[in-house]
Amino acid sequence: MSTLCIGGKNNITVNVLEYARTAFPDVRIVCIPDRCDDGVNKWQRSVIDYCKNTGIEIVSLEDVYDIEDLVFISTEFDRIIKPEKFRSSKLYNIHFSLLPKYKGMFTSVLPILNGDEKTGVTFHRIRAGIDTGEIIDQLSFEIKHDWNSLDLYEHLISNGSEVVIRNLRSVLCGDVYAEPQSKEGSTYFGKGYIDFSTIELDPQATADQIRLQINAFAFRPYQLLTYKGVSLIGSKITDYVSIEKPGTVLSEDDVSMKIASIDYDIILYKDVLDSIIEAVKEHNPEKAKRLCVYEKIVNDKDSHGWTPLTVAVYNSDLDLARWFVSRGASDAVVNHNGTTMLMYAKDAGLNSGDWSVFRWLLDEGADPHAKDYSGKAIIDYLDDEKLSKIPEDIRAIL
Numbered sequence: 001m002s003t004l005c006i007g008g009k010n011n012i013t014v015n016v017l018e019y020a021r022t023a024f025p026d027v028r029i030v031c032i033p034d035r036c037d038d039g040v041n042k043w044q045r046s047v048i049d050y051c052k053n054t055g056i057e058i059v060s061l062e063d064v065y066d067i068e069d070l071v072f073i074s075t076e077f078d079r080i081i082k083p084e085k086f087r088s089s090k091l092y093n094i095h096f097s098l099l100p101k102y103k104g105m106f107t108s109v110l111p112i113l114n115g116d117e118k119t120g121v122t123f124h125r126i127r128a129g130i131d132t133g134e135i136i137d138q139l140s141f142e143i144k145h146d147w148n149s150l151d152l153y154e155h156l157i158s159n160g161s162e163v164v165i166r167n168l169r170s171v172l173c174g175d176v177y178a179e180p181q182s183k184e185g186s187t188y189f190g191k192g193y194i195d196f197s198t199i200e201l202d203p204q205a206t207a208d209q210i211r212l213q214i215n216a217f218a219f220r221p222y223q224l225l226t227y228k229g230v231s232l233i234g235s236k237i238t239d240y241v242s243i244e245k246p247g248t249v250l251s252e253d254d255v256s257m258k259i260a261s262i263d264y265d266i267i268l269y270k271d272v273l274d275s276i277i278e279a280v281k282e283h284n285p286e287k288a289k290r291l292c293v294y295e296k297i298v299n300d301k302d303s304h305g306w307t308p309l310t311v312a313v314y315n316s317d318l319d320l321a322r323w324f325v326s327r328g329a330s331d332a333v334v335n336h337n338g339t340t341m342l343m344y345a346k347d348a349g350l351n352s353g354d355w356s357v358f359r360w361l362l363d364e365g366a367d368p369h370a371k372d373y374s375g376k377a378i379i380d381y382l383d384d385e386k387l388s389k390i391p392e393d394i395r396a397i398l
Contacts, residue, residue, distance in 0.1 A: 008075030203247030
């Protein structure tokens with residue numbers, strides 16, 4: 001019997017494990033989580049937590065070196081694999097670029113910073129060297145104009161999961177065709193290429209270069225680009241040709257500042273997510289709406305995994321919840337533990353007796369049977385006392 005070992009972190013590793021355990025019940029599946037995984041779900045899912053909840057065996061690299069019929073797949077693994085240590089040659093990696101371009105690191109930053117129109121993912125054999133192995137499969141996609149590095153990373157995760165999953169049966173069966181990478185267009189960027197501890201906006205640039213800087217370094221779980229001590233989440237290039245020195249602040253308010261650049265004045269949008277969420281908690285919809293100038297912020301998550309809509313739902317503010325959705329907020333987002341919007345609406349109903357938000361979410365298509373990352377649905381969190389407080393029509397569908 002083959003042994004499938006997935007080594008890695010984050011949602012891509014969970015996605016592949018989830019598919020493999022369902023699609024290949026006769027295959028032994030083991031996992032090597034990254035060393036930074038502490039078993040707690042954060043902005044990405046914990047592989048350790050997933051394995052514990054599903055009974056997948058956690059092993060070490062040393063445990064799999066001598067397995068002859070091993071298929072090893074690296075999904076954002078934090079260690080360099082040395083093929084000579086393995087008895088098996090079925091060693092594969094998913095890399096977040098269109099190899100041979102962007103070997104190494106910063107694959108969600110550099111394509112945006114460089115103004116690339118597209119990027120993608122590559123499934124390849126693991127050979128000696130960094131991301132040098134023969135290519136088995138690739139998938140490319142467009143980089144949209146307003147994407148930041150977090151947006152790009154999430155698309156790399158989803159597309160990378162798809163490519164690994166669609167090749168999983170072939171690698172398990174040994175039916176793999178691979179082509180050597182082109183020698184032309186090959187680039188590599190190592191760990192020292194970007195120092196994230198010192199990133200700050202460089203205004204000695206064109207307006208579009210400034211836009212790309214902000215987008216490339218906007219990765220909220222870790223960092224946002226700053227200018228004059230202000231964290232930035234986006235920008236808008238104006239039609240006005242700059243006449244002041246690049247970097248000059250031309251105007252400023254609560255949500256933005258306008259500066260001069262090499263060519264055009266550009267509006268820089270400030271990070272006001274915490275202020276928006278606080279305004280929702282304080283039942284101050286006017287302030288919350290006034291701060292939502294940069295539209296993408298309505299889907300940004302705070303350190304708890306809450307969006308402004310999450311907080312509005314939990315606070316039974318139907319009017320504001322509807323307004324956020326009208327501005328593009330998604331009611332399908334979940335928090336770090338997979339808690340759905342309808343689960344928050346359930347708590348709101350139990351706390352306030354007002355079930356209007358819950359019913360509205362149902363009308364919007366929310367699934368009352370959806371499960372969180374621990375495998376529990378709404379009904380699993382309700383004892384007899386809580387069930388008695390729920391309206392009969394809602395209780396009937398849970």
